[in-house]
Amino acid sequence: MSSLSLREVKLCLLGDAGVGKSSLVLRFVADSFNENSESTIGASFMSKTLIVEDQTFKYQIWDTAGQEKYRGLAPMYYRNAAAAIIVYEITRKQSFEALKHWVKELRQFGPSNIILAIAGNKSDLESQRQVSSDEAKEYADSIDALFVETSALTADNVSYLFEALSKRLPQESIAQPKPASTVQLVDETPNKPKNEKCGAC
């Protein structure tokens, strides 16, 4: 295991408006929290390097907007993504239902080998809970997704979420030198077919 190998991971966050996707990312990337977070336009981008078990992951995080208006844009962000985190808030049942739609869409149109994680955010608001952990866990298991309840506010489980996700990423998608072509635009996430192409070059 060499810590020199750098894996670039395209990651996409999906979920209803207001569930705390941007807050999760902000907590993960900058370890901070902004109470007056503005709603996201389109999708915002952040990157963060994380070392898990001697392996360096460079996460390129596309934090999509939850607003309906931007919903149609989601495929651009999960296209070629290695992983997706679908977020709901434990205090709003409806956001959990919306999550199921996202899973369906990803299964149908997303990359076939995409790693899924389900994050039940706002776990600090236990008193207002509407979605039980068991229910969510059961659903996550049924789709073979990672499940974590998080709180961007208290930072609870946020780094765990990304570490656990990193461990789930298939070994073979370690980034390799890009093929020497004139294709200058980079789809950041190395996926299996692309790597095979690399080998051919």
Added chain:
Amino acid sequence: MMEETNFDLGSFATPSTSALLGTTAGSSVHPSTSHGSSGGPSDDPDREQDDGQQEGGGGANDDLLGMHHRQTTSAAASAQRFIDDDDDDDGNAGVDGGADGAMDQANGVERGNRNRSATDPSGGRLLNAGAIHSRSSISSSSSSSNSSGGRSGGIASGNGTRGTAASSYANRGRFDVQSVYEPTTHHFEKRASSPSSTYVDLIAAPVESVAPSASGSGSALGHSGGQPSAVNASAVADDGGLGGTEDGIVHGDGEAAEMLDVTAFSRWLTCLCVITFDLELGQSMEYMYPPTRLTDLEKANICYLSFPDSNSGCMGDTVFSFRIRKSQGTDAARVNALVAAAVAGGSSAGSASRVGARLHGERSVPSASPAPPASPSAFTRVSRTAGHVPFSRSASLQDTGGSTAIANGAYSAGGRAAANLPVGPISTFSADASTSSSADSDSSSGSGAVSNFLYGHVFFRQIRDGGLKRGYFQKSVVIVSPYPYPSLYGKLVSLIAPEYFAHGRPLLEAASQNISRWPAPRLGENYELPILGHVLRLRIPAVHEKPSFYQMSNAPDHDPDVIHATLDDVNLYSVFKAVLPDLQTLWELVLVCEPIVVFSPSPAVSSNAVLGLISLINPLQYACDFRSYFTIHDSDFKEYTARNRSVPSAILGVTNPYFIKALHHWPNHVVVGEPLKRQSSPVPGAQPSGSGLSAAAPVKSFALSPASKRPKSEWKQCVQVQYKPRIERSKALLKQLEFDASMSDSAKTALLRQHFAALTDAFMGPLERYFASLLPLQRHISPWKHLPALSRFVPEDFLKSVEQLGPQVTSGRKGDWIGLYKAFLECPNFKEWHQGKQREANDRLRKLYLEKVCEADLAQWVQDKDELHLVDLLVRLREEMTNPASQRFITPAMSRQFGAHIDLILSKLPNDLRASLGIHQ
């Protein structure tokens, strides 16, 4: 000369297709009909244009034209009235607009709704008329017309030529004031109180719906809140040209626009535009994001240049670029108009401060961090400065960049950024944008020619769509940018446009949001630029960085993901393969700024060829004008086709056969590109090389018109010049390119690049050496004396040095090098290069000098000096402290040292003198 080229008009445009699609062939003739309607006789040059079109485009347009004429006559007349009304109220318009600064977005919403529900067809008609009208003014001025009748109405939208543009500035000024009441600071409460769906609706509302809801008086615009009619009218006059785009967008766009950090956005892009083909208007601006203040002229140019000119063979997707001149003096006029308006309306402190904020926003350097809203006192400061140094960024302007002005200041910010960061790929971004005040004088003298332009990067899609009235879907998405960088912007627009066609306006918001988070562009830095789920890797080369192809060709493991933001990414070989033996002649022509016109079958080939030409002299920067795609509608048309004066030093890329006649007198002609009839194979260079995107899909094959059956021989790729090449060609290279079939086009391009880089290097070597000899010696820099100056560049001395050690010796290549140098020393490329070198040398000298002053042992020096010497040094130190040219080199530590120096000198002076000097400070 031209007889030999055998141009065939029919191979550009075919009768049936241009009638069917009626692209620019139809619209180009609008002007003359519109002339007629506003009282002016249509004049000969316009007829001549028509003839040009008719020959190529056939007579089928006549019907179309007739229809236009009938539909627009009456409307044009009423638009005329409208505009005249407005003109009477010049002075007051701004005042009222400014005073009404409190109008908030709620009104905008209401207005949007009202307009959307407006059903009176005459409203739309009126607007259309305005649009056609403005076009007529542009076209008439670009021909050699003296007709005043056709022009009188054009006042509101600018007469097109720079000479008469003042009236359009006045309009800009009015519009500025009018849009001051956009409350960008209110967006929090507003968002809270209005559901986002409201904005969605507004944004989705077609621009046309914001047109005046009734014809007649200005107040019919549908503004709520009792806006003075003059203001409204000015908005119409101002926007008539392009379908009321600004009005619609500035007020109709909601949340997303306000949340966009336009200042940050404009560091990279001026705006994104969507250009559509309107059956009645021709090309029109359907949408612009973020709302950006471009002049009518700029907008009209963008519209026209975003569509193929007179040939309809560009089926599928086409990516190309163009370059337009920014309307001159706009900023000064804006400032003056705003100041006048604010002074007149001085009773309202609120409006004054808003205007002040506007001025700040426009004139201060873009800053990522929002500054507090400008106060009324800030306004006074600005207005005082404005009169004297309209373009300088004094310290007082920098410290209060008005964040409230940002939403409106997009264009200006971009413009200023352009002036501040000269745009050439190899040119001089100042090391630090925010402090390089010297760039002002520099840009006005040196690279001004570059920063006075905007660049358009077009993704044009034309596909058959039976569902549309026209039978075709024709739309362009255009990135307007302050920088050329075709590799970057070509890729960007190729990414954005197809997604826009799929998702609509939210996509533009999403893309803009990404762009607004990009770090500021600086020379010599690497970037990872996230955009719509992708990450673009980009390197902006440093000033003297060798062009990327060295690395490309010599270092196989060079990271291929890096997009080099230079002009040299054109696949030279594929564009010029038919004229390779002449390419070196073209290198000479470009080097000495000879005028060149490039004829090609499509805008894509045209822009690649022109950008390819100017890249031949890399890393030297081409200092003259170049238009990668130029059409008869460009407002500079007249200037470039005038026969009564010398041909301007410029490179024009054209596709319209009309130019064969119009530019016949240009000395150097290049014809490149396979005629479009060979639709089955992609047009050479139709896409930016290696775009690897959907744009890279070859132009789709398409069963065309009779023209496609014409014999190929009618279009002959060739180079015809009235210039005797001075330098011997490399036959070995030509042979290698011709016979080595194993090499790919890009490998051949790399070879060509290498060849021309070596040639340019050999040519520039003596110049660099001579210039180095002009620098003062380091030991001549003394803290006690003034900064030593560079020696003068004496052409005779230089030429003497060439005789001894010129390229004929160093490169072994024979030819009349002296002759080439003589021509070069006379041309703008030399001037630009020389000024760049001077700037750089002076900066270095000044930095050294300041360091020496800081390190100097002043205590020792003052021992035996008289008052005169002390005061002299004191004055000099103070000058350096406040000299903008020095300030960017002065670190806080140095500043403290300067302070200590000054204190020391003061302590050595007698009390009375010290007091007077101290107070003076």
